[in-house]
Amino acid sequence: MVLIGVLIACALVLLTFPVFLVQWSLYIAQSGSGKIPRGRWWFIPWLGESLHFFYKSPDQFFRERYARFGEIYRTHILGSPTIITSTPEHAKFILATKHKSFKAIYPPSIDRVLNHPSWEGAFHQRIRKIVQSSMLSETIRDSIPKFESLCRWCLEDWNEREFVVTHDETRKFAFHVALSITCSMAPCEESMRLLDSYGILSNGAISMPINFPGTGFHLAIKVRFHFRSEILTDLTSLVKRRKSDTATTYSDILGSLLASKDDQGTKFTDDEIRDILITFLFAGHETTAVFLVWIVKYLTEHPDILEQVRDEQDQIRSAREHPESPLTWSEIKNMPVSLRVVQESLRLANVAPFSPREVVEDVEHDGVLFPKGWKVQVYYRHFHLNPTYFKDPHKFDPSRFLTPPKPGIYTPFGNGIRLCPGSEVVKLEALIFIHLLVTNYNWKIVGGDCGVQYWPTPRPKGGLHLKVWKRSD
Template sequence: MDTVCTLIYVILFLTTLFSYPSIKKQKKKPERAAELPPGSLGWPFIGETLLLYSQDPNVFFASKQKRYGEIFKTHILGCPCVVLASPEAARFVLVTHANLFKPTYPKSKERMIGPSALFFHQGDYHSKLRKLVQGSLSPETIRKLVTNIEAIAISALESWADGQVVVNTFHEMKKLSFDVGILSIFGQLEGKYREKLKENYCMVDKGYNSFPTNLPGTAYSKALLARKRLSEIVSEIICGREEKKLLQKDLLGCLMNSRDERGKTALTKDQIADNIIGVLFAAQDTTASVLTWILKYLHDDPKLLEAVKAEQNAIYEANDGGKKPLTWAQTRNMPLTYRVILESLRMANIISFTFREAVVDVEYKGYFIPKGWKVLPLFRNIHHNPEYFPDPQKFDASRFEVSPKPNTFMPFGNGGHSCPGNELAKLEMLILIHHLVTKFRWEVVGSQSGIQYCPFPVPKYGLPAKFWKELNSPKQDP
C-alpha cells in the first residue's frame, strides 16, 4: 500500500511539474482593485496536491473552510483554484453566471471519452445536445424501461446469492449499472455487440485514471486502443440500423435522428460515439457508488432496513407475492425508500465538487478570480453544513420529509451541466432496493468502516458482502 501511495505522489508531482509553464503565464495579471481570496498556494510547482491526497479530501477542504471561510484559494493538480463552499456561490458559478465559467477536464480524460462529449462543451452545441440526451432519459421515456431494468436487477441479485461467496459489492454494482446504461442507450442490443462493448469499455475504464503516458503496454495506451475500438463498434451498430431503417427511440436513436436547420443529419458517427461513451462514464461509477453506500447504510441501521422492508413488502404483496412485475406508478410511490436514496446521496457525496474554469476575470463577493483559474463549487461542504442539515454526520432519511432550502442539495450538480440521467439513476436504485429487501439478505464481511477513492468515494474494499435468498421468499415461476 505504501508503494502505491508513493507512486501516486510521484505521478502527481510530475503532473504539476509539467504544468508549470502554464502556471507561470497565469500569474501575470494586470493590477486590480479586488484581491485574491485568502488561502495558500502551497509549495512551488506542487502546490497543495500532496497535502490533499495524503489525507481524507473532506478533511482537507473542511479545514481550509474553517480557517479561511467559504471562499478560499489553493493550488491542486497543477492548477491555481478558487474553492467556493456556499449555496449562493455554487449558484453563481453553475446557474446565474454560468457563461463566465466553462467546464474543464484534463486533456488526457477528454481524449479518453471523446472531445465531442456533451459535458466538455458550452453554447449552442451543448444546448442542442443536452435536449436530445435529456429527452431520451426523461421520465416519459424511461418509464418504458421498468420491466427491463427489473430483469437486470433480479438477474444480478441471483448471481450474487450464493451465501458462501464474498462479492465485491461495488464491482458488482458497476456491472449492473453498465447493463442498465447499455439498455437506455441501445435498447435490446444483440449479444455480440454487448460483449464487445463491455470488454473494451472495461479496458477504457481501467486506463481512465492511470498516468497518461502513451507508451506501448501501459494501461493508458491499452485504454486508447480500446477507446478506438468502441467507436468502431458504435459505428457498426449505427450502420446496421441505417441499413434496416430502424427508427428506435433510445438514446442512440435520438442522436442518429437529430437534424440541423437544413434537415440534414446533425451529428457525425464520431460525435455520436463520443456522447454515448460519455453517458456510460457518467452513469456507471457514480450510480454504482451510491448503490454500494445504500446497502451499507441499510445494513448498519436494522430499524431503517425493517421500515424499508415494510414499505416494499406492501408492494410485493400487491403484486401477488412478486409474481407480477413492478409498475412505473409503484416506483413513484416509495416515499421512505426515496428518502433513503436522497439521504445516501447527501451523506456519501459521490460528486464532492465540480471543476469549472473562469473564461474572463471575475469578481465575486469582493474577491478576484483571474481568467484561467479553476473554480470548484464544493458540494460536500454544503451538504454537510449543519446550518442546512442539522447533525450532518448522522444518517437521517426523515430530514427529506421537507424539501431542503434552494441550492443546498445538489447531488447531481446544478444548472445547464447538471446530470441529465438522474431520473434513470434513481429508478435503477428504487428497483434494485425493492428486490433486494423483499427477496434477499446480505451481510457485510470484515471491517465495516473506512472510505477509499477510486476516484469516487466507496466503502473500503468495495464493501465485501455475502448475499443469500430469504427462506420465506416464494419460488418464482420458471
C-alpha cells in the first residue's frame, strides 16, 4: 500500500510539474510585459478549472474572476488555456476586425458526441450563403402558415393534460420548424424518431467531457454510435429519395445543397450533405426551444406584461374578418409589444452566452497578447447583464427596447461573420408561439420555481411544468 501511494504521488508530480513550468513562464512573461491576461493558476493537467465551471453556476464562475481580474482574464477549462473576454470592444476585434486570426470552434464535447465538422474559408462561405438564402425575410414570410400549423399541432392538447412540460413541447415545435426549413419534412414517425435521437445526444453534447459512468457525456458517448447511426440512416434515406425525385422542385436547404457547385463545378458529397444537415438540425432547434420556455416563464412571472401582450394579440385577432384565419406577415410586423418581450427575453435568458474561438497566430490588441493555440471565449452574457449597458440588468423590462441599445452591446445572435443566420426565423417562431399561446390559453406554473439548469443550455430546471386551460373555460 505504501508503494502504491508513493507511485501515485510520483505520478501526480510528473503530471503537474510541466503545467507548473508553463504557468511559471506565463507569470514571468506577464511580470515583464503585462501582455498575457491575469488569471488563476491551475495545477491539474487538462482539468484546470473545468469542474468549477460546469458544476457551479457559470455566473458565479465569471463573476468571481471578473471581480478579481477585470474584464479580460485567463483560465483553463475544457482541456485548454483560455482567455475570457467580457467587453464589446474585444468582441468586435475577435469576431469581426481580426476574425481570420480566431478560428471558430466547438466545445470538445460537441466534437466527440456529434463528430462535428469544422468549416472554414470558401467551404464555410458556400454553406452560409445557402443557409442565409433560406432565412431571408422574403423567404420566411411565405413559411408563416406552415410554422403556424406546426405550432398549433404542438399546442392543441395542452389543456387536456394534467400538466405540460414546456421544454418537451417547444423542442417538438422548434425541431419541426428546423426540419421544414432543412428538408420540407412534416411531422411523422421518422421526424419523431430523429427528435428523440437528438434529445439524447444533445444532453451530452454540451457537458463536462468526462467519460465516466453516471455523467451525461458518458451516456452520450455510449449511445452516440447507435443514435448517430440512426440519424445518418434516416438522413441518407432522405437524400437518396430527394435525388431520385427529379420531378419536384424543393425550396429548402437540402434542395440548395444538392444543386450547389463550387467554382470548379464540384458538388457536395453525400457525406458532406449529411454532416451539414446534422449540424443545422442541432443548431436550429435546441437553443430556440429553451428560449421559448424562458418567454413563458417571464410572462408568467410578470402578469402586467402578459396582459399587455394579450391585449395586442387579441386586437390582431379581432381585426380579422375570420378570427381563426392564419397569421399574415403584416400582422407579424405589427406586434411591437410582443417583439420587445422577445428582445428582452433574448437579453435576459442568454441561451447562447458564449462564442468560442481558437487563436491561430499570436495576436496583440489593446495591450493584450492572445497566444497561438489558446482558446478564447467571448462572453456575451456579461454584456447583457452589465449595469453599465443596461439599467437594472436582472429585471425583466421589455420597455427598455423602446430605445434601441448601442451597437455591439446587444448580441443575442453573436457578432461578426459568424452571426447566426437564423435570427429572423427565431423571432418569427417566438411571435407565432406567443400569439397562439396567449390568445388560446391561460396557465400557471406547477411545482414551484426549481431554479436554473445551466447545461447543456441555461433553462428552468425540470423544463417548466404548466397547468393549462382554455381561455373560454
